[in-house]
Amino acid sequence: MEPEERLIVALDVSSAEDVFYLLKKIGQPRCSVKVGMELFYQEGADMVRRLKDEGHFVFLDLKLHDIPHTVYRTMRGLARAGADMVNVHAAGGSEMMKAAIEGLDEGAAGKRPVCLAVTQLTSTGQDMLENELLIHQPIQKVIAQYSELAYRSGLDGVVCSAWEAAAIKEQTSSTFLAVTPGIRLANDAAGDQRRVATPERARQLGSDYIVVGRSITSAENPAEAYLRVANEWRKI
Ligand code: C5P
Numbered sequence: 001m002e003p004e005e006r007l008i009v010a011l012d013v014s015s016a017e018d019v020f021y022l023l024k025k026i027g028q029p030r031c032s033v034k035v036g037m038e039l040f041y042q043e044g045a046d047m048v049r050r051l052k053d054e055g056h057f058v059f060l061d062l063k064l065h066d067i068p069h070t071v072y073r074t075m076r077g078l079a080r081a082g083a084d085m086v087n088v089h090a091a092g093g094s095e096m097m098k099a100a101i102e103g104l105d106e107g108a109a110g111k112r113p114v115c116l117a118v119t120q121l122t123s124t125g126q127d128m129l130e131n132e133l134l135i136h137q138p139i140q141k142v143i144a145q146y147s148e149l150a151y152r153s154g155l156d157g158v159v160c161s162a163w164e165a166a167a168i169k170e171q172t173s174s175t176f177l178a179v180t181p182g183i184r185l186a187n188d189a190a191g192d193q194r195r196v197a198t199p200e201r202a203r204q205l206g207s208d209y210i211v212v213g214r215s216i217t218s219a220e221n222p223a224e225a226y227l228r229v230a231n232e233w234r235k236i
Pocket of ligand 1: 214
């Protein structure tokens with residue numbers, strides 16, 4: 001895959017109209033995109049089909065977490081809709097993750113979509129882990145354990161911070177994918193992201209794909225911002 005295809009723009013909007021307006025401003029007819037819950041729950045699988053018809057690589061970020069049978073059937077449908085990349089919560093356990101892969105295998109017309117695990121949401125901190133979820137372990141250890149569980153369950157990689165990519169690959173395999181949000185251009189505000197990295201730093205740290213939202217979509221000139229991110233990401 002070309003580096004540009006491994007630069008995924010987060011389409012964090014809630015209507016098809018806003019998607020196509022944003023894509024027009026970005027000016028990359030076939031850029032890779034991420035569809036999250038906000039958009040999917042408004043526009044449904046038709047949004048995925050439309051983006052695929054226009055030639056986009058589509059990461060469907062729905063973070064499934066349910067009983068194995070439900071995840072199996074849902075993944076079968078999402079693969080049929082044409083998603084290229086999907087994800088689940090590793091907290092759903094190994095049986096659920098294996099069921100996800102089975103569903104994707106069955107629903108895919110050609111190549112099975114890439115399936116990633118979410119280990120811990122970036123909004124979860126040590127306090128919440130201990131006091132609300134009653135998990136009395138350092139969060140980094142929990143992330144490492146969930147990554148290994150995902151690897152052993154046959155998943156292709158994890159969504160993680162660029163700063164965690166090397167440790168996760170060391171624990172699993174160099175081919176286990178690190179898909180990393182929390183990317184910012186040097187002068188951008190971090191916003192609600194905690195551990196940010198520039199596209200260049202993410203590449204150096206071992207990210208396989210970067211997911212970029214506001215640095216491109218909220219830029220004064222999204223087309224120029226996209227090119228800046230792409231240039232840094234592809235080692236210019
Ligand atoms: O605007 P920004 O670049 O921060 O957007 C990052 C995208 O990645 C958002 O769609 C966000 O929901 C998503 N994401 C994240 N952290 C995770 C998983 C997904 O920021 N751990």
